[in-house]
Amino acid sequence: MASTVIQTHALTRSFGPRRGIVDVDLAVEPGQIFGFLGPNGAGKSTTIRILMGLYHASSGSARVLGLDPFADAVEVHRRTGYLPGELAVYPRLTGRQVLDRFASVRGLRGTRYRDQLVERFGAEVDRPTQTLSKGNKQKLGLVLAFMHRPELLVLDEPTSGLDPLLQLEFATLLQETTAAGRTVFLSSHDLDEVQRVVHRLAIIREGRIVVTDTVEGLRRHAPRTVELTFDHDVDASALDRVDAVQASAWTDPGHLRLTVAGPMAPVLRAIAPLDPVDLFARPADLDELFLGYYRSTDLQEA
Ligand SMILES: Nc1ncnc2c1ncn2[C@@H]1O[C@H](COP(=O)(O)OP(=O)(O)O)[C@@H](O)[C@H]1O
Ligand SMILES: [Mg+2]
Incomplete structure (x- = not known):
């Protein structure tokens, strides 16, 4: 070689x-x-x-x-x-x-x-x-x-x-x-x-x-956004305990936005029992990840 x-x-x-x-x-x-x-x-x-x-x-x-x-x-x-x-x-x-x-x-x-x-x-x-x-x-x-x-x-x-x-x-x-x-x-x-x-x-x-x-x-490692829609009240705390879920926030009543970095399967398993009426996942945004590396104060290891 x-x-x-x-x-x-x-x-x-x-x-x-x-x-x-x-x-x-x-x-x-x-x-x-x-x-x-x-x-x-x-x-x-x-x-x-x-x-x-x-x-x-x-x-x-x-x-x-x-x-x-x-x-x-x-x-x-x-x-x-x-x-x-x-x-x-x-x-x-x-x-x-x-x-x-x-x-x-x-x-x-x-x-x-x-x-x-x-x-x-x-x-x-x-x-x-x-x-x-x-x-x-x-x-x-x-x-x-x-x-x-x-x-x-x-x-x-x-x-x-x-x-x-x-x-x-x-x-x-x-x-x-x-x-x-x-x-x-x-x-x-x-x-x-x-x-x-x-x-x-x-x-x-x-x-x-x-x-x-x-x-x-x-x-693959860039965080992706998952948006869930519910037609009923939900306790979403179980999602925060999934490793790959970095953040979660209610953007509107009935709309939950997750930031996911890592394997998706455990996230889906935690989502299923909550019974959402809709799910929307956005592909990873490389620009955002890149800007994160530019900005981040704590240096990450390769
Ligand atoms: N000849 C030099 N004398 C003093 N400082 C320098 C010199 N060359 C580069 N530096 C410093 O080293 C750092 C990196 O510069 P540089 O390699 O030109 O960055 P980039 O090409 O990524 O814009 C800067 O802080 C710059 O001020
Ligand atoms: Mg230069």
């Missing part, structure tokens, strides 16, 4: 007294699209810069493609497509000149794939890069990251600044990339933008990973 593409153990980086990241554990497998999610300032770019050999870790370890990101930076960069959070390229050169430079440094001869990428993203390549808008810089950055068909892509907030159509195009490109057995690690502060494309995700908050799971797994 091919080995883990990105592996970190207790990766920590502090900036003087300021918290950067603390005990970050990540494992990204070959062919995966791995999402690294978290609000602004959570530590995504810091982690990514360590993976790209741009920052030293204070403690802990990181391997990228089996290599040491700092000692083997040249080889890591040769085999990786990196999109930085803030693209800084020769400001006076046009996009095309920047692409040419990168191509020659990387020993790329053909321009066919790169031209296709420019076309797909509608990247503006004839103007000096310093005149480009954030969105246009992002498109150029994506072409730079993908054009040498690297076996690993490390993309820091790739979808920010892309309009919805380009986000779709980007999602298609990701699928092509992993269908070819290559691996993608991408960060985002917006679950909506990436939940349909990532296979697995880790949520980082205040420098620490709070959960790592598949999108499906997260959905």
